[in-house]
Amino acid sequence: MAVLTTPVAVPRTVLLRVWEREGLGELPPVFGADDIYVSLTAERAYDEACVRVLAELGLADGEMLTREFRVALRVVASPNRELYCWSKNGRRFSASTAGGEGVAVQVQGDMAVFAGFEERNLMADFISELPPYRPAHIPALHVTRGAFEQREEARSSIAADRQDSMPQLARLMKAQREDSHQVYVRGISGDRYRRSKPFTVYDLRDHGRVVTFTDGRGDIHCLPGTAENLASTFAATWQSMT
Incomplete structure (x- = not known):
């Protein structure tokens, strides 16, 4: 070919x-x-x-x-x-x-x-092909779906060492955005095509680039938007489709 x-x-x-x-x-x-x-x-x-x-x-x-x-x-x-x-x-x-x-x-x-x-x-x-943008200097943030749905109660009732990610994630999601990019991964599984849930890449003015997504359980993840993190996240999604 x-x-x-x-x-x-x-x-x-x-x-x-x-x-x-x-x-x-x-x-x-x-x-x-x-x-x-x-x-x-x-x-x-x-x-x-x-x-x-x-x-x-x-x-x-x-x-x-x-x-x-x-x-x-x-x-x-x-x-x-x-x-x-x-x-x-x-x-x-x-x-x-x-x-x-x-x-x-x-x-x-x-x-x-x-x-x-x-x-x-x-x-x-x-x-x-994504426009150049500095990656955010943040730790990887992980919040369970249940914790996110109960985030108001979590602020006052859940131990801080289990909810450090919640306030950081909330601040990032409210931060001013220069741009955003919604990415999908698609591949063949057996004899049919499968498409991932969206990954959203945010270019945040005061923080840098992050990538956010939910997993199969609905838990929320937010990572620094480095090329390495993007590549490993997309590759892991393909692997989960097979």
């Missing part, structure tokens, strides 16, 4: 049409909803216009997609492993692997940028 060797920007309107015509199934979350309507009488002209755009980008030869672009689309459509993110600033991006190939997609406005990467670099390449 071959994948794109240089990044290429595709208009989202063209991408959605090609996705439908290629029969690739459900749209990846980062693409957004299919909000393009083409009447039956305009379909042929619209398809021809899309092919011309792709040909100008070097992604089609005549009416046929290039092998590289077709492979890239199929990796994104049916990944073995995938990470994707929505940022508060409107940017969306994903990194997907399948069949030994990796494809990253960035979507902002009406443009989707595709780029190939080595499968072994999935985690590092995805994390590097």
Whole structure:
């Protein structure tokens, strides 16, 4: 298999049409909803216009997609492993692997940028797409679901050595945010896809970057947002899916 060797920007309107015509199934979350309507009488002209755009980008030869672009689309459509993110600033991006190939997609406005990467670099390449931000200098915070639901009572009735995380977590969640990023992990388990609960990465003005998430029991965790913590957390999620 071959994948794109240089990044290429595709208009989202063209991408959605090609996705439908290629029969690739459900749209990846980062693409957004299919909000393009083409009447039956305009379909042929619209398809021809899309092919011309792709040909100008070097992604089609005549009416046929290039092998590289077709492979890239199929990796994104049916990944073995995938990470994707929505940022508060409107940017969306994903990194997907399948069949030994990796494809990253960035979507902002009406443009989707595709780029190939080595499968072994999935985690590092995805994390590097987050905007640089200093990690918070905090200990790892862990709060049980029950304690969080009873946090008002906990402030006065539970021993401090068991509830140190609660006030720290509360302060962080109320802190001013420069940006936030919601990340999902997706992978194949058996014969079906599974998606994680969201991980939220907060860039806090006075504290730095943290990552928060809940586990299978509903307990809440908040860690410094270092690249190492992000990578180990996402990797552990994949392992739990198998």
